[in-house]
Amino acid sequence: MMMIDKLVKRYKEALFFGSFLVLTSLGLGIYRTINEATIQSTVTEIVLSRFLEIVPLLGLGFLKLGIGFAIATIVKRLKDTGKQASESFEKAGIEGEEVKQPFYARYFVNFLVIGILIELLATLLMIAWIIVGIYDYEVASEILHILTVPLEGVGVALLIGGIAFGLATIVLNLGTQVTLLPKRLSKLVKKNKEVEDLKLQEMLPRWNIGLTVLGMIFSASGFFPFAIIRASYYGSIGSTEPVPFALIWDTVIFVGIAIMLFSISFWLLKIISWLRAQRSELGKTVSELSGEKVVPIENELKISKIVPRLAYSGLIWMLIFFFVLALINSQIPSVMGQLIKPGRAISLAILFTGIGLALLIIVINLKLTAFMLPESFSKIVTVIKGEKIDHNVNAITMSKSLKLAPMKLFWGMIVGALITLSGTLPFAILRMINTTQGNIQIADTFEHIIGPWVSTGVGLIFLMIGLFFSTIVGFVNARKAIITEGVESCVYYSVAEKK
Amino acid sequence: MNEMDDMIKMLAESPDEQRKSMLTQRLKMIAGQPDEQRVKSIAGLVSSISKLKDKKMKGFIKARTNLLSTFPEEEGKAIMEARIKASKLLDEKVNKTDLMATIEATKEWPEDKQKTFMEHLKQIFVKLGMPMPEFK
Numbered sequence: 001m002m003m004i005d006k007l008v009k010r011y012k013e014a015l016f017f018g019s020f021l022v023l024t025s026l027g028l029g030i031y032r033t034i035n036e037a038t039i040q041s042t043v044t045e046i047v048l049s050r051f052l053e054i055v056p057l058l059g060l061g062f063l064k065l066g067i068g069f070a071i072a073t074i075v076k077r078l079k080d081t082g083k084q085a086s087e088s089f090e091k092a093g094i095e096g097e098e099v100k101q102p103f104y105a106r107y108f109v110n111f112l113v114i115g116i117l118i119e120l121l122a123t124l125l126m127i128a129w130i131i132v133g134i135y136d137y138e139v140a141s142e143i144l145h146i147l148t149v150p151l152e153g154v155g156v157a158l159l160i161g162g163i164a165f166g167l168a169t170i171v172l173n174l175g176t177q178v179t180l181l182p183k184r185l186s187k188l189v190k191k192n193k194e195v196e197d198l199k200l201q202e203m204l205p206r207w208n209i210g211l212t213v214l215g216m217i218f219s220a221s222g223f224f225p226f227a228i229i230r231a232s233y234y235g236s237i238g239s240t241e242p243v244p245f246a247l248i249w250d251t252v253i254f255v256g257i258a259i260m261l262f263s264i265s266f267w268l269l270k271i272i273s274w275l276r277a278q279r280s281e282l283g284k285t286v287s288e289l290s291g292e293k294v295v296p297i298e299n300e301l302k303i304s305k306i307v308p309r310l311a312y313s314g315l316i317w318m319l320i321f322f323f324v325l326a327l328i329n330s331q332i333p334s335v336m337g338q339l340i341k342p343g344r345a346i347s348l349a350i351l352f353t354g355i356g357l358a359l360l361i362i363v364i365n366l367k368l369t370a371f372m373l374p375e376s377f378s379k380i381v382t383v384i385k386g387e388k389i390d391h392n393v394n395a396i397t398m399s400k401s402l403k404l405a406p407m408k409l410f411w412g413m414i415v416g417a418l419i420t421l422s423g424t425l426p427f428a429i430l431r432m433i434n435t436t437q438g439n440i441q442i443a444d445t446f447e448h449i450i451g452p453w454v455s456t457g458v459g460l461i462f463l464m465i466g467l468f469f470s471t472i473v474g475f476v477n478a479r480k481a482i483i484t485e486g487v488e489s490c491v492y493y494s495v496a497e498k499k
Numbered sequence: 500m501n502e503m504d505d506m507i508k509m510l511a512e513s514p515d516e517q518r519k520s521m522l523t524q525r526l527k528m529i530a531g532q533p534d535e536q537r538v539k540s541i542a543g544l545v546s547s548i549s550k551l552k553d554k555k556m557k558g559f560i561k562a563r564t565n566l567l568s569t570f571p572e573e574e575g576k577a578i579m580e581a582r583i584k585a586s587k588l589l590d591e592k593v594n595k596t597d598l599m600a601t602i603e604a605t606k607e608w609p610e611d612k613q614k615t616f617m618e619h620l621k622q623i624f625v626k627l628g629m630p631m632p633e634f635k
Binding site for chain 1: 503504506508513517520521528531533
């Protein structure tokens with residue numbers, strides 16, 4: 001456990017290592033495309049083609065690990081904040097029941113670690129796949145081909161699932177603190193020691209837990225049962241004929257990813273709603289205790305309404321359009337099948353744009369919360385001390401809260417989304433046109449560059465998400481400092497007043 | 500890494516008005532803290548400010564010093580006393596740079612206000628039994 005704690009702190013290293021792998025793959029992809037004519041049917045071509053199927057995914061895996069570890073750091077800070085505040089309240093005789101952490105809150109870091117280990121295992125299989133390819137063992141090569149990428153899908157399921165469960169844990173802990181803090185501060189001032197009733201189901205939308213699990217099952221199913229069935233079929237019959245699942249297994253993995261990203265969008269929206277609730281509830285408590293008028297919090301940002309729309313659009317795109325296209329193409333193969341792989345990236349780009357917007361709003365809300373907390377605690381301490389509140393101090397007003405947004409990170413995500421989209425338009429379209437016109441060489445060139453290019457786009461998005469969470473870690477640290485200091489002061493003066 | 504580092508960085512990059520309001524609230528909150536905690540909070544604040552780039556750091560210290568001069572006397576003195584006590588918790592260079600920049604900021608004040616500030620500072624050093632450094 002200690003080792004995992006140490007690893008979690010290294011989220012920035014994981015992010016940069018992941019970016020390095022993705023960029024290396026892009027470089028090798030460009031090299032392969034430029035030297036296509038000279039390396040055809042050589043060992044270099046075998047190594048590069050197999051390397052480029054797995055290593056970009058491994059790079060994306062490390063980026064996801066970095067994001068997950070940053071989330072784990074946030075969870076730890078939130079828990080520390082709650083623990084230290086509870087310890088302070090206990091000094092004043094205010095004790096409360098702590099919420100028991102559910103399974104996903106206890107194990108999401110393990111999911112992340114197991115996820116990256118599975119991705120590393122898939123990389124070992126890739127090395128075996130390269131070796132059997134060089135020595136021309138056809139059956140072993142095909143079976144390893146069938147198993148390697150879907151196994152990577154299991155790793156992806158655990159990594160993205162771990163991220164979603166990490167966010168669910170943030171929702172749970174934040175919700176608990178938002179509900180308990182004003183109540184306990186109020187009790188401290190009013191000398192009321194009733195034990196509060198806290199209901200877990202009120203803290204977080206449980207349907208979203210189910211959705212995360214569903215997404216994980218879909219993504220992992222590319223390996224079990226699909227790849228296992230395909231490998232057994234190939235091993236027993238020794239035929240390259242397509243089996244019923246052969247053409248849709250990877251679409252199923254991506255449907256799972258889309259479900260998990262959809263679920264992540266809603267976890268982020270819930271975090272936004274708790275951050276807003278924190279300001280409004282604390283504001284109400286301060287006004288109730290001090291007798292001041294309630295200062296309403298700023299209006300909800302209009303852009304927050306776009307987030308669920310993007311989440312639904314991204315999921316529907318993946319579910320209907322490409323799932324249907326993949327099914328049709330598995331029965332009647334056509335040139336349209338070339339659109340399936342890169343076209344899935346459109347869904348990812350839409351979902352990630354929504355996630356980027358949600359993260360942007362979270363950072364704005366955290367800044368607004370950081371502005372408000374010292375004022376609230378300062379007023380409560382004044383009330384506890386029995387002094388008059390200084391009305392000459394201007395309350396912080398925030399008419400243009402969008403100005404607080406870290407736009408550089410958001411634009412970075414948009415650039416990533418555009419790169420991802422360009423995998424379809426123009427690359428996949430150009431590949432399709434050249435295939436129908438019989439320009440196979442040009443079509444192959446596009447085919448070889450699409451994978452590393454789209455991975456670079458997604459990699460840039462992941463890096464920006466990781467940096468967003470890194471920014472959030474900073475604000476959660478500041479929030480911890482202000483809340484623990486503030487509660488400690490309130491309790492100190494409350495106890496001193498009693499004496 | 501200090502828990503307040505990112506917050507101070509964010510404040511340093513915020514528009515003047517927001518920075519002023521937030522810093523006022525934060526200093527008010529610190530002034531209301533128990534003595535021991537106030538010293539720790541001030542040490543944390545000074546340490547975080549010292550990590551800013553030179554120009555931003557000096558601007559921040561100037562804003563802090565000017566704000567403190569608008570505080571009620573009791574609160575202002577409580578913060579100043581905590582600042583001097585925090586010297587023991589801070590790196591020597593950080594402590595000296597912060598104190599020098601504070602004195603530098605007061606040089607833009609009218610002479611009588613400057614004089615009062617220095618007298619208060621001297622009184623605090625005497626009260627704490629600490630030698631007052633030469634601010635040159």
